[in-house]
Amino acid sequence: MSQSNPAEQRRNPVMTDVAKHAGVSLGTVSNVLNNPDIVTPAKRDRVLASIAALGFVRNQQARSLVRGRANTLGFVVVDLANSFFVDIARGAEEYTAARGFKLLLANSDVDASRQDAYVDLFEEFRVAGMLLAPLDGPMGAAERVEERGTPVVRVNWPGDDEHCGIAVDERHGGQLAAEHLLERGARRLLFAGGPFDLHAVAHRLDGARAAVAEHPGAVLEVFETDRLTVVAGLQVGEHIAARPERERPDGLIAAADALAAGAIQRLRSEGVRVPDDLLVIGYDNNHLTAESLVSISTISQPGHEMGELAAARLLEEIEAEPGHRHRSTLLRPSLIARRSTERG
């Protein structure tokens, strides 16, 4: 329509086009966008009308080039297929959206090089700050980014003197799980999970050990798996069922729900009944876990709350003085009792 010459490339309208169309200066257009209150209503309406008529869309790149930073936040997530992290992302988004920030997500998919690549990308885009749910292991890119001045808050990671972090008290979770089974009468517990170099797994085991140590007469065995999957769970089930009946544990703590689900499935096909013969508790409160036929008791991590808290911390950091002191927060997980640990 507005093309006078069909041969000439249509170009997206820019602010000077709007100014010309509305008969005002460039600065006034900018003011309408950024400080509408200081522009006279009549002029403001004229500019707004021109913006609509031309289909003008402000170029954020140019805007944050001069302002220094975008009011956008980045969140690099280790594994979106795990609903725990989706919960975190939703909590963070709600918190930041209410405060005028946008939250962009990137999935590193448990790949260290992709994690670094996305952290770098967000830095190149000059986001105001980042959330990072990291893999276990070094976080080179994030360290560098922080040194250069972009705040980073780590979630599901403990944090230390140099870094803000929000984590869940994994040890306490393991303790809750074990105590729950002990309360329900189990005495020969088996902890299944792994690999143990995952700090979450190691701490859950620690917690379970501590709980068992306080119960004279109770014992805890350990079975290390190579992953936290349903398939690994099948092996756990097999391992238990293969033993003579009286040597079997009467309580199973699985370090992940998927593991618990696999174990229950295999146990059942081998004739071991859950919860009648064996109490089982999982970990994570993954979506759909409540839906298996024997609904699985579990330790629930406060993902949504973690996301909100991390976002709040990040916004604080963004506004903080350079000298600001880093803080770590440990959230408490909670027990959700379902059918798999019901007695009678």
Added chain:
Amino acid sequence: MSQSNPAEQRRNPVMTDVAKHAGVSLGTVSNVLNNPDIVTPAKRDRVLASIAALGFVRNQQARSLVRGRANTLGFVVVDLANSFFVDIARGAEEYTAARGFKLLLANSDVDASRQDAYVDLFEEFRVAGMLLAPLDGPMGAAERVEERGTPVVRVNWPGDDEHCGIAVDERHGGQLAAEHLLERGARRLLFAGGPFDLHAVAHRLDGARAAVAEHPGAVLEVFETDRLTVVAGLQVGEHIAARPERERPDGLIAAADALAAGAIQRLRSEGVRVPDDLLVIGYDNNHLTAESLVSISTISQPGHEMGELAAARLLEEIEAEPGHRHRSTLLRPSLIARRSTERG
């Protein structure tokens, strides 16, 4: 360290700092970054060393301001909590990453205004193109963005003459589900799902109807639910169990796995056995569905493939001439038979 005056704000190094440090001109630094081949190795190494020494990070905003577009793609996803969409995102990411693009995600969380806000945000950032897994309903922002020249490919949406789209043949999926139950001997089928104004649900029902129509003697009842959740599934189970035994269906097609899981759970507690008394098939192949005690047969949507295909289409569009013709692709879902439809 490099701060000569502690009072002066440390500023992130920019390209002119690198040029000065390396003793070359600004253009040469840019060439090292963008056309390394045309710079003499010695000079190149000098520049690279300076970049490392200063901790220089190129400012993408400035870069794509002059280049017009970032080589970044945006994906606005309707619901990351549904693993189907996570699969799509992973497929898209693998495809685009291999071709040098980055993929940023935004979760609209089944909220139309957030969908629009993120579409706008990506446009303001001048992404090279967008993927959109939309909610059912109008897509105002996306339409406008396309008119202004940013390519958008819709996923899990049929597409039309004006829009590229990649969808799954929902009708065919419904047909597969019904045929599977009929093959296994069921004759009184119940289709549960809803609300029916969700086009996916309506089409799945259509397909099921078509399959039943071809089997003389088979009948199909319909039970509309208000959502596709486990809780709604409980109601479905209740509805079935409440009927006199001989008036119950012998096959249940649930329009979603969560629905199937809820139904099975309630049926079981009411003494209706799956699959012995009633065959059940779900839809979506959601993560963890395979793990319920009675593993649930389902219709699997090719999420990963859909993501790859959508990404491929988007990259085509980005390179296409303005006059390019839009295409729609319909992917075929497939049957996954599990325990919940096993006979004998």
Added chain:
DNA sequence: CTGAAAGCGCTTACAG
């Protein structure tokens, strides 16, 4: 192959 200059589209003092 290298370097000086113009320009991408905005925002922000600054003088009126």
Added chain:
DNA sequence: CTGAAAGCGCTTACAG
């Protein structure tokens, strides 16, 4: 409250 000018940090012809 408004408008002309400078500048954010890059890339890209262009002349050497």
